Amino acid sequence: MDSRGEEFLAYVQGGGQVEAGDWMPDEYRQKLVKFVEMHGNSELMGVLPEREWILKAPTLQRKLALTAKVQDEVGHAQLIYRVVEDLGKPRERCLADLVSGTSKFHNVFHYPTRTWGDVGVIAWLVDAAAIISQKALLKCSYAPYARIMKKICWEESFHILHGRDVVLAMMTGTDAQRELVQEALIRWWPPLMQFHGNPIPRDEDPMYVWRIKSQGNEEARQQFLEGYVPQIRELGLEIPDPNLRRRDDGTWEYTEPDWDELRSVVTGHGPRSQERLDFRRRFLEQERWVRDAVLAA
């Protein structure tokens, strides 16, 4: 790295933030685009597992809440792709790379949503895991991204509450309803434990080195476990990991997540990866006339 690059690195590591027009090393820009684009992709793909349940939601209130949540997440994708566009990659290319499988989206959105129990667990726990990552982006060295994160985190807090409310309604219902939540938790626990990524030391993680995110993967996972294991257990739910335990020093021990599965899933080999990409591809084509009409206006 040249001296200008080193100066930039020292600046961001000291808590400094940069704006769109500021000079930045190519490596930083590339890492940033990759990271932010994957976030945008995840927001956009993240609505698909829930979208399937808008028509099947048990009450009108739940239908409305789910629709609002889907709108929020698509709104986040729009905000995030704007940030990527200002960094030099147009939205059309982001969408093209998404549907061609060139770019990635989060592992949790490659799985099926089997029952209403899954909807509750996704909205509560997947969003809880996501908000931990997103809160760590409020201090991102790239200021335009950090700024939109405020709105995103604010809206995510509704989603968690909505999810917790769905789960609580079922846990205070019949045995069959409680069973649905327990089964969903069993399905979602392994992807949830993979969600924050492998426990690479933060100083070896380029995204931390450049202060794109402000905490390491394992710190995020520990924060998730510390915050949510007690909330899950107090409902009488059983977490499917016999090795899960809190040490006296406050660190959580757990069974090593399957990192090969994570790699395979995020590279498009998850149970619903292709189906969801097909869906996105189809809609991109089907809605082309809307974009054409707007651009022609």
Place this chain on the structure above:
Amino acid sequence: MTVFEVFRQERKGQAFQHAGSIVAPDAAFADTWAREQYGRRGESAALWLVPRDAIHEVSEWADEFDLKYRRVDGYSIKSRLKEARDRAGTATA
């Protein structure tokens, strides 16, 4: 298409803060979109949409004339105060 920078005011009387940007073919489209994106929960008291091209950014901040005398950090009185107190014999031990 035009990029509009969005500034929102959370409560009346507060400063407008930059909140993000939207891209739209015209101001009417930008208006509709901004209401939806930044106001659908009543979280904004007011919104400003400014075409990015209309923003003039002052780029050079070089302090050629050493303007520190306009700021508090331009004044270091500690040692002089000590000397003055010593001369007046009012220094506390």
